Amino acid sequence: MSAAETVKFVLTEADLPTHWYNLAADLPTLPPPPIHPATGEPVGPADLEPLFPMELILQEVSRERWIEIPGPVLDVYRLWRPTPLFRARRLERVLGTPARIYYKYEGVSPAGSHKPNTAVAQAYYNKQAGVKRLTTETGAGQWGSSLAMACAFFGIELKVYMVRASYLQKPYRRILMETWGAQCVPSPSPDTASGRRFYEQDPEHPGSLGIAISEAVEDAASRADTKYSLGSVLNHVLLHQTVIGLETLRQFELAGDYPDVIFGCVGGGSNFAGLTFPFVRDKLQGKDVRIVAVEPAACPSLTRGVYTYDFGDTARTTPLLKMHTLGHTFIPARIHAGGLRYHGMAPLVSHLYEHGLIEAVALPQTKVFEGAVLFARAEGIIPAPESAHAVRAAIDEARRCAETGEEKAILIGLSGHGHFDLAAYEAYLAGKLEDYEYPEEAIRQALADLPTVSG
Numbered sequence: 071m072s073a074a075e076t077v078k079f080v081l082t083e084a085d086l087p088t089h090w091y092n093l094a095a096d097l098p099t100l101p102p103p104p105i106h107p108a109t110g111e112p113v114g115p116a117d118l119e120p121l122f123p124m125e126l127i128l129q130e131v132s133r134e135r136w137i138e139i140p141g142p143v144l145d146v147y148r149l150w151r152p153t154p155l156f157r158a159r160r161l162e163r164v165l166g167t168p169a170r171i172y173y174k175y176e177g178v179s180p181a182g183s184h185k186p187n188t189a190v191a192q193a194y195y196n197k198q199a200g201v202k203r204l205t206t207e208t209g210a211g212q213w214g215s216s217l218a219m220a221c222a223f224f225g226i227e228l229k230v231y232m233v234r235a236s237y238l239q240k241p242y243r244r245i246l247m248e249t250w251g252a253q254c255v256p257s258p259s260p261d262t263a264s265g266r267r268f269y270e271q272d273p274e275h276p277g278s279l280g281i282a283i284s285e286a287v288e289d290a291a292s293r294a295d296t297k298y299s300l301g302s303v304l305n306h307v308l309l310h311q312t313v314i315g316l317e318t319l320r321q322f323e324l325a326g327d328y329p330d331v332i333f334g335c336v337g338g339g340s341n342f343a344g345l346t347f348p349f350v351r352d353k354l355q356g357k358d359v360r361i362v363a364v365e366p367a368a369c370p371s372l373t374r375g376v377y378t379y380d381f382g383d384t385a386r387t388t389p390l391l392k393m394h395t396l397g398h399t400f401i402p403a404r405i406h407a408g409g410l411r412y413h414g415m416a417p418l419v420s421h422l423y424e425h426g427l428i429e430a431v432a433l434p435q436t437k438v439f440e441g442a443v444l445f446a447r448a449e450g451i452i453p454a455p456e457s458a459h460a461v462r463a464a465i466d467e468a469r470r471c472a473e474t475g476e477e478k479a480i481l482i483g484l485s486g487h488g489h490f491d492l493a494a495y496e497a498y499l500a501g502k503l504e505d506y507e508y509p510e511e512a513i514r515q516a517l518a519d520l521p522t523v524s525g
Contacts, residue, residue, distance in 0.1 A: 077159060079321040081152035088139055091312040093347040093418065094305065095135035096354055101421040104389040105379060107521065113389045121290055121298040123199035126192065129306040137309065139191075146190045146223055150179045151313065155321035158482075161448040162468070169471035170327060171464060173482040174318045174345060175451065181246070183454065183486030184341045185216035185301055188310035192299050193220035203227040203296040205289040207257065207282030209337070209412070210236050210456065211243025212486055213301030218252035231257040231265070231285040234277035242490045257282040264288050264385040279338075279412040280398050284385035291387075302338025303382065303391070303416045311344025318481070319348055327479050331360040331467060333460040334483035336372065336430070339363075339416030341456075341485040347418075350427060363419065363430040364459040366438070368506035371396050371415045372423055372430035374513060380414060380520055390521060394420040396508075397517045433459055434505035439498040441465045442488070454486035455494055 094100055103112040118127045129137060139147075158171040176184035196204060204226055208214030214230040221228040230252050237244060237256040247254045255261060257277045258268035264284040268275045275281075283300075290298035300307060322328050332349060334342035346361050353359050365372055371394045380395040382388035393414045400413035415423075422428045438455070441462030446452045453461050464482045471478050488495065497503045 076325070077157050079155040079157070079324045081317060081320060083148050083152070085317070085320060086144065086147060086151055087313050087316040088144070089136040090139060090309045091316055091348050091351070092132055092135055092137055092309055093350060095133050096351050097421070099425075101417040102392040104391050107381070107386065107390055117389065121287065123195045123201065123297060125195045125198065126306045129309055130304060139313075140194060143191050143194050146220075147187075147313070150186075152317045153178050153314070155318055155325070156449070157325070158449055161445060164444070164448045165465065165468045165472060167468040167472040168475060168477045169468040170477070170479045171468055171482070172322075172325070172327075172329070172480065173484040174314060174321075175484045176314065176341070177451065177454070177484065177487035179216075181212065181216040181219050182489065183212040183216065184311060184314060184344060185213045186220060187313055187344065188301065188307045188340065189213070189216040189220035189299075190223065191310045193217065193224045193226055196297055196299070197224040197226060199297075201226065201295070201297045203229070203293065204299045205229045205231070205286040205296060206299045206301065207231045207233070207279055207286045208236075208301070209233050209279050209282075210454070211240050211247070211490070212454070212456075214252070214254060215243055215246040215250070217299055217301065218247040218250035221252065222250045228252040229286075229289060230254040231259060231282040231289075233257055233279060233282050234275060237277075239493060240490055246490070257285050259285060261285070262288045264387070278384060278400065280382070280384035280400070283383035284387055287383060287387050288385070302340040302412070303414065305418060307340050308343035308347065308416060308418055311340050312347050314341075314344040314483070315346060315348035318345065329359055329481035330478040331362065332481045332483070333362050333364055333464045333467070335456045335459040335485065336363040336365045336415065336419065337369070337456065338412045338414070339419035341483055343416060343419055345483040346428070350422060353427060361428045362463060363423070363428055364463040365430065365432050366459065367432040367434045368508055369396070369412070370432040370508065371413060372420070373432045374508070375415070376517060376520075377420060377424055378520060382414060391417050392420070393417045394423065395520070396513055397520055400513075431463060433462055434507065436498065436503050436505050438462045439495065439503060443495070443498070451484070452488040452495070453484060454488045455491050457483065457485045458488070460484070
């Protein structure tokens with residue numbers, strides 16, 4: 071079959087990348103460093119060692135272009151990687167567009183998303199460091215379930231603090247975590263001092279990723295046998311995800327094509343970075359490619375936040391990160407894209423946006439689900455609500471091509487499936503899904519509590 075007819079562009083296990091790509095090696099300038107809130111000085115390895123194993127700390131600050139993927143991590147990756155690149159020919163016909171639409175599908179992993187790419191790596195490095203127990207937070211549950219699977223592979227105990235709104239909306243993600251051996255509790259919880267502050271005020275508090283991070287960090291810091299694991303935002307997390315984009319580059323070679331525009335959803339930035347950072351390298355070398363981050367209108371950190379130093383969590387326990395933020399006290403609406411309800415954005419992604427290397431757009435959830443249903447009926451795959459943001463933006467672009475006659479190549483990052491998100495689809499199909507446009511006054515109030523840091 072020729073590339074002109076191919077639907078799936080599939081690599082073999084022999085084509086699996088052997089190294090992660092570190093964009094920091096190719097950027098003309100780097101984001102300002104994390105700051106210790108107590109000293110006002112850049113954070114050093116000793117400041118991070120209570121939470122992370124040293125190998126991950128070294129990756130966090132590395133300027134090496136290529137970092138070798140350990141053999142035991144590759145062995146696990148082979149369970150589902152390389153993942154397929156699809157040509158969305160049926161969607162193209164439905165839209166009547168001359169555009170060529172592709173999607174890189176991470177939903178084939180055992181956990182159903184891109185998150186195991188870093189979960190497996192983090193579990194491995196913690197195991198190598200002798201860590202017995204990990205704590206983490208999770209929004210929609212994609213990250214928590216992925217880390218639960220990875221910890222099962224490497225024999226590590228795990229406790230997950232899951233944002234309460236998602237804990238109630240997505241009970242099967244909790245069951246998935248428990249099946250893999252993790253303990254999962256709704257956040258805010260009565261298990262930590264930072265959680266009790268919100269839990270006692272309101273036992274039905276919807277929670278936020280900022281609160282859940284506070285609980286997981288506090289838990290980890292209180293036990294000598296425990297480290298903390300983060301599923302997005304930090305440099306080493308984004309690094310591990312670049313297997314997505316590296317595979318995609320090779321698959322476009324098989325297709326005899328190259329994307330004109332790339333759409334990826336953004337919450338903390340890991341999926342978006344994993345797909346796009348290898349293409350950002352191409353763009354820095356002169357390649358003409360648009361890269362668009364798509365976020366929810368209910369949590370618009372790039373499009374309506376400010377670029378400044380802020381805490382990564384609500385209880386102000388993390389280092390200060392220079393990033394686009396809505397303020398660490400931001401409490402998002404109970405939208406169904408739980409993985410995109412974070413107040414801040416990865417420093418590297420924020421840095422790219424500040425320097426005009428990427429674009430950003432915010433979409434309301436009813437429009438997003440409309441696009442997801444159209445995609446599902448054309449391609450068969452039900453997208454996760456997070457990925458559906460990228461899907462909808464790509465559909466809009468393809469429709470513009472139908473009007474202009476442009477034959478663009480469009481790439482979508484389809485970071486996971488929506489099999490455990492059917493309650494959200496049920497609400498949409500019943501006409502009960504509501505849009506949330508975060509009020510300007512509420513954003514101003516959240517931003518009023520930002521720390522004052524120079525830089």
